[in-house]
Amino acid sequence: MSGLKITLPAxxxxxxxxxxxxxxxxxxxxxxxxxSLLHKTPHDWDITTAAxxxxxxxxxxxxxxxxxxxxxxxxxxxxxxxxxEVTTFRVDxxxxxxxHPDCVAFTTDIRDDLARRDLTINAMAYSPATGIIDPFGGQxxxxxxxxxxxxxxxxxxxxxxxRLMRTIRFAAVLGFTVEPETLRAVHDLHETIGRVAQExxxxxxxxxxxxxHAAEALRAAPELFFCAVPQLKNLKDVPQNSKYxxxxxxxxTLHALESIGTDDPIACLAILFHDVGKKAVxxxxxxxxxxxxxxxxxxxxxxxxALRALHCDNKTRENVAELVLLHDTAFPxxxxxxxxxxxxxxxxxxxRLLAVSRADSLAHAxxxxxxxxxxxxxxxxxxxxxxxxDFCLSLxxxxxxxxxxxxxxxxxxxxGETLNKLLDAVLCGQLPNDxxxxxxxxxxxxxxxx
Numbered sequence: 001m002s003g004l005k006i007t008l009p010a011x012x013x014x015x016x017x018x019x020x021x022x023x024x025x026x027x028x029x030x031x032x033x034x035x036s037l038l039h040k041t042p043h044d045w046d047i048t049t050a051a052x053x054x055x056x057x058x059x060x061x062x063x064x065x066x067x068x069x070x071x072x073x074x075x076x077x078x079x080x081x082x083x084x085e086v087t088t089f090r091v092d093x094x095x096x097x098x099x100h101p102d103c104v105a106f107t108t109d110i111r112d113d114l115a116r117r118d119l120t121i122n123a124m125a126y127s128p129a130t131g132i133i134d135p136f137g138g139q140x141x142x143x144x145x146x147x148x149x150x151x152x153x154x155x156x157x158x159x160x161x162x163r164l165m166r167t168i169r170f171a172a173v174l175g176f177t178v179e180p181e182t183l184r185a186v187h188d189l190h191e192t193i194g195r196v197a198q199e200x201x202x203x204x205x206x207x208x209x210x211x212x213h214a215a216e217a218l219r220a221a222p223e224l225f226f227c228a229v230p231q232l233k234n235l236k237d238v239p240q241n242s243k244y245x246x247x248x249x250x251x252x253t254l255h256a257l258e259s260i261g262t263d264d265p266i267a268c269l270a271i272l273f274h275d276v277g278k279k280a281v282x283x284x285x286x287x288x289x290x291x292x293x294x295x296x297x298x299x300x301x302x303x304x305x306a307l308r309a310l311h312c313d314n315k316t317r318e319n320v321a322e323l324v325l326l327h328d329t330a331f332p333x334x335x336x337x338x339x340x341x342x343x344x345x346x347x348x349x350x351x352r353l354l355a356v357s358r359a360d361s362l363a364h365a366x367x368x369x370x371x372x373x374x375x376x377x378x379x380x381x382x383x384x385x386x387x388x389x390d391f392c393l394s395l396x397x398x399x400x401x402x403x404x405x406x407x408x409x410x411x412x413x414x415x416g417e418t419l420n421k422l423l424d425a426v427l428c429g430q431l432p433n434d435x436x437x438x439x440x441x442x443x444x445x446x447x448x449x450x
Contacts, residue, residue, distance in 0.1 A: 011079040024051040027125035089113040145176040153185035161192040165204035172217035190224040202310035215254040231306040255363035270323035273303040300325035331375040336428040343393040392433035399435040
């Protein structure tokens with residue numbers, strides 16, 4: 001036990017207090033305790049108690065209750081429209097499928113409950129009455145920045161293969177080192193990740209690549225991610241004998257991920273996949289240099305394939321694949337091409353493209369980084385100036401509409417085709433986005449083609 005005090009949100013303190021007043025041990029548990037000790041704001045507050053589910057429901061009969069987790073001893077209390085999960089102390093049965101316990105049994109000892117958890121930093125409980133209960137050294141591991149399994153790591157990972165990715169994800173988020181025995185077990189059991197549903201793999205992958213220390217974590221356990229997402233294997237053992245590169249494709253990818261400078265999931269995923277097609281197109285010229293002609297197109301195809309398999313939502317998948325396809329775009333561009341690209345992507349996706357291209361550039365050979373990054377900075381400044389000026393990039397911003405064209409006799413497909421031609425003329429600077437000028441242009445056009 002520890003004398004450290006944690007400030008609980010009022011609803012959490014209320015739940016603990018009512019349970020204690022009725023003779024039941026109760027604690028905040030898991031991630032909320034860990035985050036509080038790290039001086040971070042917890043995303044949610046989970047509570048564990050010696051009270052059985054039916055008793056919890058009885059004690060909180062004046063509060064809306066969701067009973068969807070009763071099978072595993074969990075009751076969800078809704079306080080001020082916020083959910084608070086209250087779970088009875090439990091021990092898990094065997095994990096026949098390597099993912100879920102076959103059964104759970106209730107216990108009266110908080111230490112038994114903490115013993116079933118994955119990592120020491122997640123196996124701590126707290127109540128104002130007792131302070132912190134930490135039977136597995138979670139506080140010490142937080143202090144030493146260590147990720148360690150509770151008990152035997154091979155047993156922990158054999159119970160639930162998702163814990164393999166969770167372990168690396170926590171390393172990526174916190175910047176901690178995975179303890180050697182725990183990391184050895186990750187290496188030994190990485191192939192069991194195949195037991196995990198694709199949606200769960202995608203969730204952990206996304207949290208990992210968006211984390212501040214993603215590159216270090218991926219570097220610690222590459223085979224786990226190569227197994228979880230087979231397309232990523234294409235990043236392995238691919239040399240880049242080129243004056244533009246100093247790393248192989250895998251290390252280049254990790255260095256680019258270190259440089260992305262954003263936790264935008266679309267940009268982070270694009271960096272992870274941006275060179276996944278290089279292995280398939282690699283050739284070596286007579287001069288001994290490697291070439292990767294068409295790698296952007298191949299990488300985009302592999303990206304789309306991987307994200308479909310992971311059941312990624314369509315919008316994210318399409319945006320990531322688009323960035324991968326365009327990541328090698330050369331800047332500066334002529335004004336018309338620049339504005340057309342900006343119009344095609346929109347500002348949000350265009351800025352993502354610049355971030356991805358910059359991170360890619362920073363992982364190249366030192367001699368070519370400065371010019372690449374300056375061109376990207378200039379492109380960003382140009383886009384920002386157009387955005388500030390509310391420059392017309394879409395039909396929605398065009399100062400005339402289909403009704404205007406109808407008044408000049410345009411019908412059917414000709415309306416859309418003509419509007420797009422006018423938009424392109426505005427993009428290229430041939431016409432201003434001025435209603436009177438555009439109407440005069442239409443008038444002259446229709447007179448000429450009568």
